[in-house]
Amino acid sequence: MSGLKYLDALASERAHNRTLRLAVLVIAGLGAVGMFYTWQIPKNIDVHLAPDMRAGDTVRVVAGEAPVPPANVYGFAYYIWQQINRWQADGSKDYGQQIFSFQSYLTPSCQAQLTADMENRSKGGELRMRTRQVSEIPGFSYSSNRVISEGTARWTVLLDMQVIETYRGQAVKDTFIRYPLRVTRFNVDRERNPWQLALDCYGTHRPARLDEKDLRAALSNGQQATVPTLPTSIEPSALPSPVPMSAPVASTPSAKPQRATPTTSAQPQP
Secondary structure, eight states: OHHHHHHHHHHHHHHHHHHHHHHHHHHHHHHHHHHHHHHHSOSOOBOOOOTTOOTTOOOOOBTTBOOOOHHHHHHHHHHHHHHHTOBSSOHHHHHHHHHHHTGGGBOHHHHHHHHHHHHHHHHTTOSTTEEEEEEEOTTOOOOGGGEEEOSSSEEEEEEEEEEEEEETTEEEEEEEEEEEEEEEEOOOOTTTOTTOEEEEEEOSOOOEEOOHHHHHHHHHTTOOOOOOOOOSOOOOOOOOOOOOOOOOOOSSTTOOOOOOOOOOOSSOOO
16 A cells, blocks of 8 residues: 555656646746747837827827828928038038038938039039028928828928028029928937938929019918929939039139029029
8 A cells, every 4th residue: 555655646746747847838938928029019119299289189109100290390301401501601611511410310312412412512613602591481381281291201391492692791692492302211320310310302303493473472462382292202313403603703802703693494503
């Protein structure tokens, strides 16, 4: 009887060990599944809040990304483009410095296009001792139809801006231009670009001059200028060729730069 008792005790211990091994395997499996789902959780979540957000509004986040409101896209494009085109003292120095300072907000292709444009302007004498500023035309600010969505990660923004250039304190350009700027999501160092957005310059479209008479007529009627509908697929392309301008003469103290004559070209210099 004692031998049978020992055999029953051994069988019971073996059954208990099998139960423990099964429990360990189940716990290990649950741990592996938990680690997998934890790894799937986004480490960073981008949330863009609309300026007119109200109580009760919801923001849907998918894979760590929330939709970017059109107003935010417009504001980003306007601010970055205005800063790049801000030459405070000497365009031959300021243009390149602005491109470098805001390189984290430009795609590599756009940065290359702007650098090529800077070189072309420098060869044509359109940068030395020039100042430049661009600003939104009063009365032609943001509206929902100025941001054309191309999906959840790309947009085309239409900016109606006034471009003013001076040479040694004298105005040489004062014109109105509509810029079709492309904005895209841009995964880059968040310390350098917290918006995670970037300008991709122009698509297949080109900047177009706006007639001052049309602008005045639209403002007098209390209406916005018509914003054309753009294609849903826009690919990056080179910047338009600069419009020839009368180069300022600085060989003698009495020489004065000539004011550029407005043209009707569909491809003005940006």
